[in-house]
Amino acid sequence: MRDPKEACEICLSRKLSLFANLTEEELKKISAAKNMISHKKGQTLFYEGTKPLGIFCVRSGVVKTVKAASNGKEQLIHLAKEGDFLGYTSLLSDDVYSSTSTIIKDARVCFIPKEAFMDVLRKDVNFHYKVTESICRDIGNMEERLTDANQKSIRERLAYVLLKLVNTFGVKGEKGEKIEIVLSREEIASLVGTATETIIRLLSEFKKDKLIALQGKYILVLDKKTLSKVADFYQ
Amino acid sequence: MRDPKEACEICLSRKLSLFANLTEEELKKISAAKNMISHKKGQTLFYEGTKPLGIFCVRSGVVKTVKAASNGKEQLIHLAKEGDFLGYTSLLSDDVYSSTSTIIKDARVCFIPKEAFMDVLRKDVNFHYKVTESICRDIGNMEERLTDANQKSIRERLAYVLLKLVNTFGVKGEKGEKIEIVLSREEIASLVGTATETIIRLLSEFKKDKLIALQGKYILVLDKKTLSKVADFYQ
DNA sequence: TTTAAAAACTGACAATAATCACTTTTCATA
DNA sequence: TATGAAAAGTGATTATTGTCAGTTTTTAAA
Structure with missing residues (x-):
């Protein structure tokens, strides 16, 4: 149009x-x-x-x-x-x-x-x-x-991608920052460079560990500090 | 100096x-x-x-x-x-x-x-x-x-790196093209983004399959065509 | 509101690649 | 040419990630 x-x-x-x-x-x-x-x-x-x-x-x-x-x-x-x-x-x-x-x-x-x-x-x-x-x-x-x-694990890369996304599209709320953009699991996978299933599993791990929360289609980043640690080192 | x-x-x-x-x-x-x-x-x-x-x-x-x-x-x-x-x-x-x-x-x-x-x-x-x-x-x-x-296996990436190297540093000889540059296995690993041992194993596989040959410190690329196939698709 | 399709998710399993603990070979230089 | 260090290579094992074959949930459109 x-x-x-x-x-x-x-x-x-x-x-x-x-x-x-x-x-x-x-x-x-x-x-x-x-x-x-x-x-x-x-x-x-x-x-x-x-x-x-x-x-x-x-x-x-x-x-x-x-x-x-x-x-x-x-x-x-x-x-x-x-x-x-x-x-x-x-x-x-x-x-x-x-x-x-x-x-x-x-x-x-x-x-x-x-x-x-x-x-x-x-x-x-x-x-x-x-x-x-x-x-x-x-x-x-x-x-x-x-x-x-080339040098990092998928887990590290996903943590890093989430931090980048929150920097670019993040909006501060009461609890954590909301990534104000809807990406399908498949799109996140294609951004990180891995399989969709792997992203799904890692996101639910991050959720379990209270690093992120899910709000409908959106991802809330709750703990940037720990997420940064995950992004940098093999735990 | x-x-x-x-x-x-x-x-x-x-x-x-x-x-x-x-x-x-x-x-x-x-x-x-x-x-x-x-x-x-x-x-x-x-x-x-x-x-x-x-x-x-x-x-x-x-x-x-x-x-x-x-x-x-x-x-x-x-x-x-x-x-x-x-x-x-x-x-x-x-x-x-x-x-x-x-x-x-x-x-x-x-x-x-x-x-x-x-x-x-x-x-x-x-x-x-x-x-x-x-x-x-x-x-x-x-x-x-x-x-x-992000999207390819180490095997594919190594094949691709070898083709790139032969394009840039290759010198045609009687049998195949010689990559006129000495890289340690560790350096090749760091170029491909993998462990040194993985590179050693893959190189000897490629050698076994007659895709490459080793001439002292140098790598000879014998079969660019097959190497291209390896670079593009999961076999 | 129903319904079909897409997306999200799960579990089992297989494949790939990393790690570790070596041995062997090569190389520089004393 | 002897020798110690670095590089190359090997084997066993483990960890990570991919693949497949589903089920469940969500979404959009009839």
Whole structure:
């Protein structure tokens, strides 16, 4: 569904994004070129293997990015929220999308065509710097995730993933912090890199140990401190 | 050991690097600011957690980059050879080094101080593009590695690592391709993300199955086709 | 409200990989 | 070339995780 545009100049999510410090003029250019589209859970923004024609900027909602392994399994690479850009690394390396992005919480997403984006990148050195800086930070994060994936047990990794989720999507309540995003057991499994059944079993162990609680579809993190310990060391 | 400088202008490795298309003037600036240092196997270029003061460019030899997991284990992140840059993502994200880089094959490495590097980056938009493009490609590679790490068995991953090594360091011989780099079983284990004993056992299986052969310290890849199959599917 | 499908969950079992406690081989150097 | 240390290799055992074959619960739509 194509929405009436909301100008980038007045967009609140923008403040959180790489566009935070663009000039009025640059924002107008992008606003003029972009589309804002409302998406329902389950809709897909782009598919692995197709060619990027621009970049996506999340106004609201949550988008998951998934990569297919050559043996058919799937890896959840990233969860994008308000202010996050999607698909720009493929655009910038002039490659096809390395992964598929799908809405998992109803979202409004702006699409900015390649030319408008590249134009700002070309003309605004500060913006280019910010982009570079952000990508370099991503590399650091990926190195850490790779290290964890290879050197830690599933139990440690799940604990770590829960802590990351609570950092990004956590909302403090009376008892513990609620992860304000619904992920199926299968999706958590694909994020951690394990079988769905293993996630189910570990979550109920964590629950038994009072590290987490379940509130309907949501996970409440009760004991971050102990969870951090579980994430770091074989107990 | 500090060496007499070899000017970037006449450096053969440069053609393989991100510096390939710099102007004469830019190269002179960098040449003037840099140091070339010869390193023996085992010496370390920089340590995880320290602040980058510039970037490293490999003239010859091989450098491994290793990251410590929070549980004390180690992950081999990258093997850099002639023409490869090291430490620039940490520099560009204004962060401490996320990993440690150590020589594993006697090397000559140039150190380019931050200011000289940033100066070229600031003034030469094309160079900045090339850097961005390269980092974005790295992101794609890391996504693939993460997916493999999480979704594949050790056997598949070892097969995949051997294929990657032969692509990068392979030299064709009469029978198969020789991986022209000496890695200990422990280092291969840290690259694949498993125990040393597991690597030893799998390598001798691969040898038994005539996928590889051992020639002293070197590994010969005999059957890339079957190895690719092993890398992709549970047999 | 019924009903079919999807998701969550459980238990048994098998497979994979880690760990430990060695032996053997290789290598550097005294 | 002797020798001690490091690396490679082996075997037995255990722990972890995956797979399969279900049941139960939840959800969405008729």
